[in-house]
Amino acid sequence: MSGRLAGKYALITAAGAGIGRATALAFAKEGAKVLATDINAAALASLAAEHPAITTHMLDVTHAEQIQALVREWGPFDVLFNCAGYVHAGTILETDDISWRRSFSINVDSMFHLCKAVLPGMLERGKGSIINMSSVASSIKGVPNRFAYTATKAAVIGLTRSIAADYVTRGVRCNAICPGTVKTPSLGDRVRALGGDEETNWRSFVQRQPMGRLGEPEEIAALALYLAADESAFTTGTVHVVDGGWSN
Template sequence: MYFRSSVLKKKKSLLDGKVIVLSAAAQGIGRAAAIAFAREGAQVTATDINGEKLKELDGIPGIKTKVVDITNKDQVEALAQEFNHVDVIFNVAGFVHHGSILDCEEADWDFSMNVNVRSMYLMIKAFLPKMLACKSGSIINMSSVASSIKGVVNRCVYSTSKAAVIGLTKSVAADFLEQGIRCNCICPGTVDTPSLRGRIQARPDPEQAYKDFIARQKIGRMCTAEEVAHLCVYLASDESAYVTGAKYIIDGGWSL
């Protein structure tokens, strides 16, 4: 019997050497994605406005942290100037306003649109030229099932903003397809994150609010941030090289 004497090579990680920048990385989906990216060999720059929580990522191999307000044009452009090239940007930052259109004041509308949509505009506009110079890049945007996919009670401006994210994603994908740029968005249902827990505690009856969230989960539980992060890794990797302009629903069947 003949055996090859060469030692079997270690399997290459999905994101070896890829340079990734993401927002809202201090907790929730952003944190889970930053860790998942780094675990797969990426060089990750994790940003957030919450410097104290962001420090919890310090020391994880492959991750460096930076406090950035991604709604601030000057800060976003300064961040982009720190990179010669970027392979992936993941726009995670978002805000969930509770209420119908009658509960939404102009300030609420403007704030939600600024965080949920304008921040993505700023990030993409700042980093896209670097991707175009390399004729390669993957842009991942965080949308939601509460958008053009499904009408959800008391999510007026949030759903409107997340529908805009889907439109932005498809527009960027169409405009730069031939230049090697991919742009996709992720549309979760209810994800168990510190942000969600905070919103539940802010309700008049937190216990009932939690029961209401669980009751609408057809699969019987909420999604975890780590489950969303697995999808992020796929969209950041070359395994999704033929995927662009897509909206990926991860909601346990809520939108069915």
């Protein structure tokens, strides 16, 4: 361990699996104290067993009152990683009001409430790093059948840049990560939901990748680690694409 996050306290959402889990472990291994949140109690229990620096707490990011209570009880934080997200499949004509609202509730509103809750503590101490999960399916690249998802992830980029601009002189940084297709449990769920031959469905995701493979959660976690660490102190308001060349 090199201790790149020694002395830092990080809050991570959707930490039970995939990118969130990989990031929680990466942060803890680099010396951070981590509060890992999710709606999956079993996933959180198994995560907590993997490293003593990880504390877990149930959190539904669609409930602003839960967010506010958590930050009051457990804050202040040095790092916030907004990783929770929802992928709705469909064109605009296939997106109903409920799916549209759910997409924004999970992907955008949750970040609004979390950033608003942690910012006072960061500003009081004059330091902090907020990392927001966007996607190449945003203002970076249009992706078929991802209308609501793409709209929300474009909103995340605007949210990120606005926070960065507002607090650039007060020690708080805010950056966004835009992954391509990453091999996570949630992607596996979507692959199975397509029906038909599962292996063929996986191949279709891989074949659209210029590198001929999907990303790994640990590769995204490595970027989150950099943005959380002091070595990225001159980095704010940026959009980091990590997609194996898919958006080129």
